[in-house]
Structure formats: structure tokens, C-alpha cells
Amino acid sequence: MFKLVKYDLQGYFKDFLIMISAIVILNVALFTRVNVWSSGSILALNMAIGFAAEIIVVIWNVKLFSRDIREDTSILLFTLPKSGKNILMNKIVTALIQMVIVQFVIFIFTAMWIQIFKVVQGGIIDIKIPFFQFIKSVSPKFALFTFLAILVIYITFLLTIYISITLSKVAIKNRKFGNLGSFAIFVILCITQGKIDELFSEIFPQTFKLNILNLDIPSVNPNNIVANGIDINIASIFVSVAVLILLFYATAYLLENKLDL
């Protein structure tokens, strides 16, 4: 089922090593600045390193698919006895593995810095406890919901890009205009998804409350979402999942039945 993942990951092995080494080296370099620079500056730089790494991984995730649509390797991929669904699933799994590994490394360093400076105060998370104590006190329901939400949002984002690339390849033969076409389709699809979500949330405004923490933690702000939980729109969840499924099947169908190489 996921044999293609192995080869897609293998193709990025060197890039991966370079990326992980760069994150480690830059963070180790930041250790030499402790007590020289302010903790805020060091945290900000750590986050900037993480952000840059995430951007690169997103580019890899896009190239992973676009390469096999627009370059000669497309022949290797699409002469395989594999369905459009299988090929697409392999690409998504590879993209997620790439993202998870890099996110894990970024998380380790960010958590370490926060723990070192014990700066879990101010900003969005308005509490005064060490980082790992905060993590331990997060409710399992919230952790699971957040994980699934991030997964659905990122896969939908990838699928929106992938279907844009596929549609432009199906409709526009010229590569230069094809890239421009992909971007235009992507923008239109993003706006459409936003409008659909907005529409359903207005028609079905029902929500449920999701508590973030298990513990009572003193908050500076009484309206803080950490203390009071967040309201989740039920219709919005259904729309998000439906859009993901629709994008997946539409892209798989186009790959299998409409793509000309």
C-alpha cells in the first residue's frame, strides 16, 4: 500500500539530514548566547528557525507532488499498476511524515528553551507554570481534538494544492502558464472553502464547549480561553471533513482518468 512512500522519502534523505543538522547547529549556537542575549530574543530566534524549516518542508511537500505531475518522473509513477487513490494517499503520507519529523525536532528545541527560561507567561498562553507542567495538564480531549484538527487542516491544505496542480495540468499544457494557473485555482479554491464554511456555520450555529486544561490554573485574564475553554462549531467540523474527502476523491479521479502525460 505505502511502498511509494519509501522511495519518496529516500529521495529527500540528504535534504532531510541537511535540514535537521541545520536546526540542531543553529540551536546549539543559540546556547552560546544564553545570558548574553535576552531570553525573548533567543526564543524568537528559535521560533524563526522553526518557521523557516516549516516553510522548506511545505515546499518539499508541494514539490513531492508537482515533480511527479510536471516532470519526466511522472511516467515512472503513472505507469505503475496503482490507482489514483493509492498514488495520492502515498504522497499525503510522505508529506505528513516529512512534516512530523521536522515538527518533532522543532518542538524538542522550542520546549527545551521554554523550560529553560520558564517563560510560559504573556502572549496567547497566559499562565505562569513551567512548560512541561502545562503540557501535562492539557485535557486529553483537547489534545486529541487539536491533533485531528491540525491533521485535517494540513491535509486539506495539501489536497487543495495538489488538486490545483492537477487541474492546471489537465487544462493547461504550457508549463509556465500551468504554474500560474495552479496558483489561480488554489486561490479560488481557498476562497470557496472559506465561503462554504462560513455559510454552514451561519445556518447551523450550534457549538460545543471544549476545555483545554484539566487543572485550575490561576489566569491573569478572566476571559482567557485556557481557563474557560473554547466553543467549537459542529457544522464547521463536518464541512471540513467533507471538503477533505471531496478533494481527495476529486484529485484521485483526475489523476486516474484525466491526466495526459
Next chain:
Amino acid sequence: MEPLLKSTDLKKIYFRKQALDGLNLEIQKGKITGLLGPNGSGKTTFLKIAAGILKQSSGEILINGNKPGTKTKAEVSYLPDKDYLFKWMRIQDAVNFFKDMYTDFDEDKAQDMLKFMNLDPDSKVKTLSKGMSEKLYLSLVLSRKAKLYILDEPLGGVDPTTREKILDAILENYTENSSVLITTHLVSDIERLFDDVAFISEGKIVLFGNAEELRNERKMSIDELYREVFK
């Protein structure tokens, strides 16, 4: 006998250009068929449709009774005229890839063919010359126990010695249970292989027949016939 490949009134239109214009062709089991024609006659378009990577505008093509798709891709071994392997691969990676992806891939045969072609499994794909790449692609494609081998210009850009090796490899690895469809410009080099030949011009088959019968009827070689048809 039911043909392995049957194309009926196959048409393909690219925007304003008609690449295939009602192509009719049948390839019988156990035969090597040459698809011969000048540049732009529709050879590659037809092969791509048969390989399942291009969709026809109209008409029908059946391979072993099925429309091109996931099922036929398991039965068709396609050699394109492009460098289609991942650039990061070594030859051994390419062999492993084919082994993982195709259930009919014979790894032992692939290793034998690599030796026969003097290819080092540790060589990087991107460092291979045109001739070596051709030999690698052919080794991979012929190491499958496919029902239909589709070879697009297998001799393009290779020297005469390599050509002979490639032709020998095709002959040695082809069995009576499989069919081969080959396109080429180098008709004189390859015509000894053909059981049948189909001449294609402007997206249509203009002449089709048994190679030996055509030679006897026309009192000329297939190469001479090619020059006669496309003069």
C-alpha cells in the same frame, strides 16, 4: 484468436492538432510488431495511450480485453523515450523499485541483464551516458514477465554495438506468451525482429502486414518499403 491489443477508430486531438485520426490496429499474442512512421506521425501518442498515460479523444483501445488502466498497467511493460527514473537513484535502487512495484518483475533476470549489458548496480542513474541509460531502461522493462512490451525508440541515440546488444536482449527475453510493439526510425537495424509491421502516417495506419509476406510481395526489405511508403 483474440488479439492482445485492439485499437478501433482511435482519435486524439491536441488543441488544434489531430495526432491520431481513426487508428485501427491489432496485435496478436506472441508477435513482435514494428510501428513505423516519420516524426509526428502519431507513434508515441499511440504508445502512450496503450501504456495508460494519455487518454484518447474518441475511439477504443483494449489490451487483453481491458481499457487502459490499473489492470492493464500490470500487464504492460512500457519503455518511454525519456529519462524517467528518479535522479537520486543508483541502478540497484531502480531494480528494487521495480521489484517493489511490479509483481511480475524477475530480479534474477534483471541482475543477469545488467551483467549482460555491463552495467554496475552501484552506478548513479544521473551519471549514465545515453547508451547506458537505454540499456538500463531496457533491462528493467524486459525483466518483467509482461503480456505486452511497448518499446518507444529503444535504439535511439545508441552506438551500433549497443544496438546489437539491445536487439539480442529483446530476442532472448521475449517469449511466445508475450507480444512486443516497437517504434523506431532505424528500420534496417531492427527489421530482422519484426513478425508484423504497421506503417503509420498522419495518425492512421496506411499499411499493415506480415513482415515476411510484405518482403516477398513487394520484393524489397522493410527498410526499402519504409522509404517507398514515406518518400
